[in-house]
Amino acid sequence: MRQGWDPIRGCVLAMAVVGALAMGCSAPRPTGYTRFPETLPPPTESPTSATIASQAPTEPRPPVVAVPEPPPPRPAEPAAQVPQTPPDDREPWTPIAAWCRSRGLPSPELQAGSRAVKIGGITHYLGFEPVDQGGAVCIHPLDRIKTFEPLLQAPTWPEPRTVILDPGHGGSQAGTRCLTGNRFEKDFTLDWALRLKPLLEARGWTVHLTRTNDLDLSLTDRVLAAETLQAGLFISLHFNSAFPNTQARGLETYCLTPCGMASTTTRVYADDLSATHPNNRHDAANLVLARRIHRHLLAATGTADRGIRRARFMDVLRGQNRPAVLIEGGFLSNPDESRAINTPAYRQRLAEGVARALE
Ligand SMILES: [Zn+2]
Incomplete structure (x- = not known):
């Protein structure tokens, strides 16, 4: 079950703060949040690509690819004309076990009052707490439409197959600090992306990166890069932190x-439930992509399943005109997980997990 701490602290929260500031959002800044251990001294030298390469002698990193052309002036963001399916209290809630059974889906594991549900062994989170109606656990119509009905879809890839990988943070935005070793999230995310690129290319994808070195890059520019390159998919790579909690571990995959x-x-x-964003056009495809990636990453790493989650404060996702997800590949605040992430072998497994999801 859930732990008693805020599960979205770490870099997700840091991104939200950055994004809120960038967008002039009036969202309150969280209190009591520690971005990374304050007791650790600042790094004397930011880890570089060469540093990472030197730690992976048996697993040479792929060559650095060309940085995308500097983006042109940002075009006007298209109006969010999203076909909506508003909650309709007149529509009956769905007895979900029977609904799944009639459609050949595995019986979900859920209970009234809890938004966590396991579908085919993978944890999802519903928008509304299920209720017990006549002995059957029933879910809100929107949860049926937005979480269960997409599972009936076969994954479809963009044509041509183009994807942009977004190594989180960079430059002065170091991200969270690794509990073991004087290294930062920004280096691990870049290494993950550089390992993933050739694996996807071998599967027929054209792969771009929002950054290929230790570069400061705004969230707006990450979205713009995907737009400029007309990428078919957007995948943002991050690592998590719950410091000073050092027990939290596992994988989280986010979509809007x-x-x-x-x-x-x-x-x-x-959390403005009435808000719509351009990326809401891809609600179903977002979830299908998130589920595939989440499932394959769990298989590749054997780490804990913290669920496919939804958030609307992530600027890097909500402006995307393509299916888009953000992966939190593990907790740098957890001793065991940070030690694993600090190894090239584990990051290679993270890369292979995502690659297999896009086969
Ligand atoms: Zn991050």
Whole structure:
């Protein structure tokens, strides 16, 4: 079950703060949040690509690829004309076990009052708490439409197969600090992307990166890079932190919250259920992509399943005109997990997990 701490702290929260500032959002800044251990001294030298390469003698990194052309002036963001499926209290809630059974889906593991549900062994989070009606656990119509109906879809890839990988943070935005070793999230995310690129190319994808070196890059420019390159998919790579909690571990995969539904976590940020964003056009494809990646990453790493989650405060996702997900590949605040992430072998497994999801 859930732990008693805010599950979205770490870099997700840091991104939200950055994004809120960048967008002039009035969302309150969280209190009591520690970005990374303050007791650790600042790094004397930011790890470089060469540093990472030197730590992986048996697993040479792929060559650095060309940085995308500097983006042109940002075009006007298209209006969010998203076909909506507003909650309709007149529509009956769905007895979900029977609904799944009639469609050949595995019986979900859920209970009234808890938004966590396991579908085919993978954890998802609903927008509304299920209720017990006549002995059957029933879910809100939007949860049926936005979480269960997409599972009936076969994954379809963009044509041509183009994807942009977004190594989180960079430059002065170091991200969270690794509990073991004086290294930062920004280096691990870049290494993950550089390992993933050739694996996807071998599977027929054209792969771009939002950054290929230790570069400061705004969230707006990451979205713009995907737009400029007309990428078919957007995948943002991050690592998590719950410091000073050192027990939290596992994988989280995020996509944008559909209109009308509650996000997975709303503890700190106002969660406007009526908000619509350009990326809401891809609600179903977002979830299908998130589920595939999440499932394959769990298989590749054997780490804990912290669920496919939804949030609407991530600027790097909500402006995307393509299916888009953000992966939190593990907790740098957990001793065991940070030690694993600090090894090239584990990051290679992370890369192979995502690659297999896009086969
Ligand atoms: Zn991050």
